[in-house]
Amino acid sequence: xxxxxxxxxxxxxxxxxxxxxxxxxxxxxxxxxxxxxxxxxxxxxxxxxxxxxxxxxxxxxxxxxxxxxxxxxxxxxxxxxxxxxxxxxxxxxxxxxxxxxxxxxxxxxxxxxxxxxxxxxxxxxxxxxxxxxxxxxxxxxxxxxxxxxxxxxxxxxxxxxxxxxxxxxxxxxxxxxxxxxxxxxxxxxxxxxxxxxxxxxxxxxxxxxxxxxxxxxxxxxxxxxxxxxxxxxxxxxxxxxxxxxxxxxxxxxxxxxxxxxxxxxxxxxxxxxxxxxxxxxxxxxxxxxx
Numbered sequence: 001x002x003x004x005x006x007x008x009x010x011x012x013x014x015x016x017x018x019x020x021x022x023x024x025x026x027x028x029x030x031x032x033x034x035x036x037x038x039x040x041x042x043x044x045x046x047x048x049x050x051x052x053x054x055x056x057x058x059x060x061x062x063x064x065x066x067x068x069x070x071x072x073x074x075x076x077x078x079x080x081x082x083x084x085x086x087x088x089x090x091x092x093x094x095x096x097x098x099x100x101x102x103x104x105x106x107x108x109x110x111x112x113x114x115x116x117x118x119x120x121x122x123x124x125x126x127x128x129x130x131x132x133x134x135x136x137x138x139x140x141x142x143x144x145x146x147x148x149x150x151x152x153x154x155x156x157x158x159x160x161x162x163x164x165x166x167x168x169x170x171x172x173x174x175x176x177x178x179x180x181x182x183x184x185x186x187x188x189x190x191x192x193x194x195x196x197x198x199x200x201x202x203x204x205x206x207x208x209x210x211x212x213x214x215x216x217x218x219x220x221x222x223x224x225x226x227x228x229x230x231x232x233x234x235x236x237x238x239x240x241x242x243x244x245x246x247x248x249x250x251x252x253x254x255x256x257x258x259x260x261x262x263x264x265x266x267x268x269x270x271x272x273x274x275x276x277x278x279x280x281x282x283x284x285x286x287x288x289x290x
Contacts, residue, residue: 029053045265054202054222054265058104059111059128062161066269067124071115075150077107078142085172093170100131108139109164112147114156118273120280123151126161127208134164136208137171141178144212148185157195157276162213166206179211186215195279197272200227200250200259218275219259220268221250227259 027036027046031053041048045065046055057065063072087093101107109131114123125147127134144160151158167175189196198216202225209229221227228248236243246252253259263271 027055030055047265052223052264054224056129056163056202058130059106059126059161062126063111063113063115063124065265066159066161066272067113067115067117067122068119072113073115074111074113075143075146077112078139078146080138080142083170084174085170087170087172089170096132096170104128104131106131108137108143109134109168110140110143112143112150114150114154117159117269117276120273120276121154121156122159122276123147123154123156124159124161127163129163129165129203132168134162134208135166135168135175136164136178136206137168137175138178140168141175141181144178144182145185148182148189151194152188152192155192155194157197157280158189159197159199159272160212160216161199161201162204162208163201164204164206164208164213166208176207179207182212183215186212195276197275199268199272200225202226205229205231217279218261220261220263220271221253221259222265222268223250223262225250227253 025038027038027041028034029036029048029051032048032051034048034050036048036050041055046057046061047053048055063074082097083092083094085093106128109128110125111128112123112125114121116122125144127140148158150156167179169175186196195218196216197218197220198213200213200219200221202222204213204225204227206229209227226248227250230238232243232248244252250259250262254262261271
C-alpha cells in the first residue's frame with residue numbers, strides 16, 4: 001500500500017490540476033443569479049445575457065473595453081506614504097492594503113493610463129471597486145492628479161470611470177484632502193478647454209460623488225447604477241420617509257437632469273467617440289475664431 005499512497009495521489013493531483021475548476025469556468029450574475037460561462041460573459045462585456053445586468057469589472061478590463069487594442073499604455077503609480085496614521089480597526093490598515101494588492105494585482109484603487117478610443121487620443125483614470133471598494137485615499141488622489149497632468153501636458157481629453165464607495169475612512173483627513181485637490185486640477189482642465197468626460201458605474205457614492213465625479217463636462221452612466229452621496233437607507237432613516245422607486249439609480253438621475261446619458265456598455269465606446277468628436281471640433285473652431 002505504501003507505493004500506492006506515494007505514487008497514485010500525486011499522479012491524481014497532477015491530472016486534476018490540469019482541469020479548470022468550476023470557479024474558473026462559471027460566473028454568477030449578482031442580479032438574477034444566472035450561471036454564465038466566463039468566456040461568454042467576457043465576450044458580452046460582462047453584461048448578463050439573461051437580465052442585462054451590468055456586472056462590475058476590473059479597472060484593466062475597463063481599459064481593454066474602451067481603448068483601442070494595442071494603444072494602451074499605463075502610467076506608473078505615484079509613490080505616497082503608506083498608512084501614515086497607523087490606523088487599526090479590527091485589523092491593521094496596512095494588512096488590508098496588502099490583501100487588496102494581492103487580490104487585485106494593482107497598487108491601489110485607481111489605475112491610470114492613456115491610449116486611443118477610435119483613434120482619438122485620451123488619458124484615463126479608472127476606479128477598481130475590488131480594491132477596498134474603489135475608495136479614495138492618498139494614492140488614488142495622487143493617481144488622478146497625475147493623470148490630469150498628463151492630459152494637460154498632451155492636451156488629451158480626460159476620461160474618468162468612477163466606481164467607489166467614497167473616501168477611505170482609514171486615512172481620515174488625508175483622504176478627504178483629495179476632494180479639493182482633484183477639484184482644483186479639474187478646474188485646470190476647464191481653463192485649458194480640455195474635455196472631461198465622466199462614466200458613472202455601479203456604485204458611485206460618498207466623497208467621490210461630492211467632488212470630481214460630478215464635475216465633468218459630460219456625465220454618462222451605465223444602466224441601473226447607484227449614484228449618490230449617502231445611500232438610500234441612510235437617507236430614509238434620516239428623513240423618516242420612503243424614497244421614490246429607483247431613487248439614486250442612473251435612470252432616475254437622467255429623468256431629473258443630473259446626468260446627460262445612460263448608455264449600455266456595448267455602446268459606450270462609440271458614444272464617447274461621438275461626444276469627443278463634437279467637443280474637439282468645437283474647440284478647434286473656437287481657437288480658429290480667436
